[in-house]
Amino acid sequence: MSLGPRGFLYTPGGFEPADALAAARAHLSDRDDGELYLQYRASEMVAFDDGRLRAADYSTDRGFGLRGVTGEMTGFAHANELSRAAIDRAAETLRLLDPSKQAPAGPPRGTNARLYTDADPLVAVPFERKLALIEEIEAEARRRDPRIDQVSVVLSGSWSVVEIVRPDGFVGTDVRPLVRLNVSVVMADGDRRESGSHGLGGRYLYDRLFDRATWMRCVDEAVRMADVNMRSVAAPAGDMPVLLGPGWCGVLLHEAVGHGLEGDFNRKGQSTFSGRIGERVASPGVTVVDEGNIADRRGSLTIDDEGTPTQRNVLIEDGILRGYMQDRLNARLMGVEPTGNGRRESFAHAPMPRMTNTFMLGGEDDPAELLARLDKGIYAKSFGGGQVDIVSGKFVFSCTEAYKVEGGKLGDPIKGATLIGDGPTVMQRVQGIGNDMALDEGVGMCGKGGQSVPAGVGQPSLLVSAITVGGTAA
Template identity: 75%
Template sequence: MNIDDPRIFLYRPGLLDPDSAQQLAKMSLASCDDGEIYLQYSAVESFGFDDGRLKTADYSVDSGFGLRGVSGEMTGFSHASEISEAAIKRAAQTLQLLDPATQNPAAPPQRTNRHLYTDGNPLEQLAFAKKVALCEKIDAAARARDPRVKQASIGLSASWSVIEIVRADGFVATDIRPLVRLNVSIVLEENGRRESGSFGLGGRYLYDKLFDESEWMRAIEEAFKQAEANLRSVPAPAGDMTVLLGPGWPGVLLHEAVGHGLEGDFNRKGTSAFSGKIGQRVASPGVTIIDNGAIADRRGSLSIDDEGTATQENILIEDGILRGYMQDRMNARLMGVEPTGNGRRESYAHAPMPRMTNTYMQGGEDDPEELLSRVKDGIYAKSFGGGQVDIVSGKFVFSCTEAYKVKNGKLGDPIKGATLIGDGPVAMQKVIGIGNDMALDEGIGICGKGGQSVPAGVGQPSVLISGLTVGGTGG
């Protein structure tokens, strides 16, 4: 390898070389149905600007390997932060505890040369001082936006990861993954009342887009408008009512309420509300839900997943009919289907599992304004904060960070403290309108499952749901 090969962060003289890694994979996984050595190097930086000055500036690097062997339904996994022949040989001892293989080893993933994002390293793109200067500039512009601005917080972060997957059958795949993110939060004060708003954007690209003045000014403006709406907010109403979800980021509700229930492991074990329902109607006509990890530069995208499978567009629900699940290699093999490119892991220290990439509802034909006109007494939810779901039942709870009353088809007062409570499969059956304004989120999503967090994307058009329970304190 030459000095320009990013794999120099994985292979070091005297510790491990590519040929030795392949021999170790062949030796360690000889008695397994499937598995791999997963090598990773990552560098991460973050800046926190608060109270008009730089509060935090962090930089860290990490590297290591994960060795996984799969026999039948059993998985053996070991990892270490030392990438060396000796460490991998020690880790291989874990695999001796597995049952003998079925003598039907899984075929390797199909190779691909596709690259969905740059190999460039955003951390090395600009000097430290320029990144701090951008935070200062955003902070100053946010504070100058309005005399009511009492606080502005800026978060800027980037990571760069080199991964290599080495299998016993000779398959080797490498991926180089950049990721950047900008967050702006603003606090407004008026008549003794303080409220906040926030906005973020990011993706698998370099810092260039975030340093574009039109982009960070847009972030300021969106955060300001949300804070201003919250300043005028009244207590949220409570009860069962019609809900109009806005386009883009509100797809996070779809991600939690439906997406997790369509992951292969839950369905193989029969613990999802969608288990055993392939070919059945699980949503209203017109509802098509897709997971697509192959969209260029998106936060949730991967050229290959963390098992080496090329990502793809997976139609999960088509016109309301359940068509398939998101699969990693193990669950796909045990269910007798093909992997879908959804085997993901947080890092080398974690085993892969079926995870979402960019999950969204396809757009429909309805005019968003016409959908609003159909709401006689309900709410319009434009942005969400945290939420949670029970996979078995599909029940979810979500908090709104920006929402409005709707009366006779007209937007009314902003509301504060609204939560949406429902059942994912039932909610999908209550979709009565799908807008023609489908949008993906701005690139800030983080998905948690099984103690692991990975970047993910969401999206949807405006969606009209005939009935959800709204939790609030108002009348």
């Protein structure tokens, strides 16, 4: 009988599904919780830079992670070999844990949901077509404006097969595609050089990215942003009202608020949101959701990396804190149910509570009317890099596209603007919520504890009464 994609994890006559289940039962039955996590992953990246192929990488790896949990203690070991002997060797680490003194945690609930295709995007399109596409995109970007000095196009994808095997007999399998396209340009005029970029992607096949209208929009946005930055002036500085744009600006919400709503920080009392369920933590109208079961989205998972089906979790409702994002360990210790947020970077990492697609719901305000309310402030349309203290929510974010606002109208684009503050305070200062909620276009990565995972963000236009703006204008 064919195993389908699971054939990348098992070898007939060698390491078989029965061996994985037997290993899980042998090494995890006397623990409070735990699982054997198997993974195969193939990934590629093709980069075209300044008229030539800069990189063409392809790699595969596979292995397992064995985790046992007793109380708050976790034992974890991994190896890039899938065999019963390797798992038995790894299990020596679990002997450092005391045996469980209570009934083990039950298995995750089952699901028949499929949020994305299980087809492999890497093999569906020949390399020659991928190279031809990025060459065409690079040439198209250069045709847009004679000031364009550099163009970089990157096409990347991965295909992962994961299986979670538990001692209670639970077996959960997920096949995860992921693709991304990014276009970056540099404009030059005399001594001035400015950049612009745009990207998109998700859990689907390359065919969506090969659609001409899709990649042309990527080029349009990258060139437009570079042109805007060429016209930018020094950013103002000081405390002032800020209108945040829809979509990608939700990365500020993700970093400055979302991490503080993850279960581990709250169980340990380290978050500013700890112990505040039922309290007002944001302005009326602010509703924040983490939803891992949106079809084809970059941050979505059919099941999380512990086997729990993902779901829609309302974290803040009309300004009131309703719950946290939970993996199995922290949910058990806090006496609540897992929420499908147990995630890990790969088989070489233990799971922890992480966001999936985190966003704020839209309101009823017209975005144009929100802009008209600003007498003097800035409109931040897009962010680049930033720094955030996860526990306190304090942040510093750089704007990649922002504008002065005077008399309710957009003024000059500004350069060098940073937003400085803390997430909980910003949430209390929301004065207007647009009816234009949008998710980002599928480029987000989330870092925590040395692990990186794909994630989605989103929000509507948001009018905040005051944020500290760091600028360069006198």
